[in-house]
Amino acid sequence: MVKDDPTIGLYGIGGVYNYGCEAIVRGTEIILRDIWPDVHIKYASLRPEDDKNRLKGCDIEVVPRKFHSFGSIQRLNGLMAYQTGLYSEKIFQEDLGWIKDCDAIFSIGGDLYTLPPKYDPKKRYYNPLIHFGEFVKSHGKKLVVWGASIGPFEGYPNAKKAFVNHLSHVDLITSREPVTTRYLKDLGIKNVIEFADPAFSVPKQDYIKKASNKLHIGINLSPLSTIYSFKSDRNAAIKSQADLITELIEHFDAQITLIPHVVCDFDTNDDDMRYLKLIKSQIAKNVIERVDLVEGDVGFVKTKEILSTCDVVIAARMHCAVNAVSIGVPTLFLAYSKKACGMAEYVYGNHKWLVSLKDLRNQDIIGLINKILDEKGDLFKELNMPNEVSLKILESVMD
DSSP: OOOSSOEEEEEOOSOTTBHHHHHHHHHHHHHHHHHOTTOEEEEEESSHHHHHHHTTTOOOEEEEOEEOOTTSHHHHHHHHHHHHSOOOTTOOSEEOGGGTTOSEEEEOOSSOBSOOSSOOTTSOOOOHHHHHHHHHHHTTOEEEEEEEOBOOOTTOHHHHHHHHHHHHHSSEEEESSHHHHHHHHHTTOOSEEEOOOGGGGSOOOOOOOOSOSSOEEEEEOOHHHHHHHHTTOHHHHHHHHHHHHHHHHHHHTOEEEEOOSBOOTTOGGGOHHHHHHHHHHTSOTTTGGGEEEOOSOOHHHHHHHHHTTOSEEEESSHHHHHHHHTTTOOEEEEESSHHHHHHHHHHHSSSTTEEEGGGGGGSOHHHHHHHHHHTGGGOOOOOOOOOHHHHHHHHHHTO
16 A cells, blocks of 8 residues: 655755756656655755755755765775675665665656766776665665666676666666667666656746847757767867857847856856856857846746747757746757757657757758747647656555
8 A cells, every 4th residue: 555645765966056956856846746745755965955945945855965984884885886896785885874764765867877978898887876776675665767868878788787687676767758768678678657857847937028029049058068079179169159159149130048057166067157158258249249148046947937038949958958848948959968869859759859969060050940930839749747647657666
């Protein structure tokens, strides 16, 4: 029998300074309370005070993630795991005492079940998230991989074996897009349902009125996507992206808003704000007055209001694209990984509005903007929001 008031833990993300992660937490609370109004939700945070402040309005308990001390058995076990791939699944480098009263753990984060850009395929594979999941299962808890894009692992046999074994033994995987769903089924993993990214469940707010009749283009570009796509050519990428913005302004007589979706003061490689400032500094002086940058750290909900004033959005951060399409704004997905391909297919039913970030300057972006605006009325298929069947499957996991 499912409890009326289960306790569910959320684990995986680095912090909700990433607005996509904020949306995952906010949307997850809404979905879970739709099933269990009295659910108690614990979110394990690496940045508890910052995350508490950013998650105002959420009825969740933020618990700090605490690592065991250096020299402890737990940290030595973790060090051995990273070096050799061998470890005890019942010993973890963090204090996981907070899971004791949890009925289930949801592994959140969206694209954590993937490989880093630089990975040695010959090395024995270790992933702390897999280790965490094994610890959870060894303590008799339910484990759900939640709202995920997963893989691919082809060409990396050690990693593929580790992921397939782990994913086959979790209680449920909710895939947020069809590319992941097909890939997992091709791997023979059967405990999968397709379930909308939690960000789609974050409700609409009151919106700002559009300031002028000029075409308003919202643009999100990120340092992380540039690292994935251009490796060492960051400066050339910034100049190229600035030149594209200049061309868009000149062709459409457009107003541009640069929209960060990750604001991070401790990692320049993950901070959209500083990256967009660099791009803005290289836009042609004769059109610079047409470019606004969203200053400050406004969060997912306020960013949704800003996106609602745009006629079209171009987004590298996938959750920025999700934020826009969830309110019906035509959006071009800039892809640097498989997750964007899957989400574009989920939203539009095709890859027509998907552009490789690496090939951005070789694409007819002006033509695509014209076409997507022309097709705006028939653009979105019915989004596969969590329905009664999928919610019942999720509920049954707790039995």
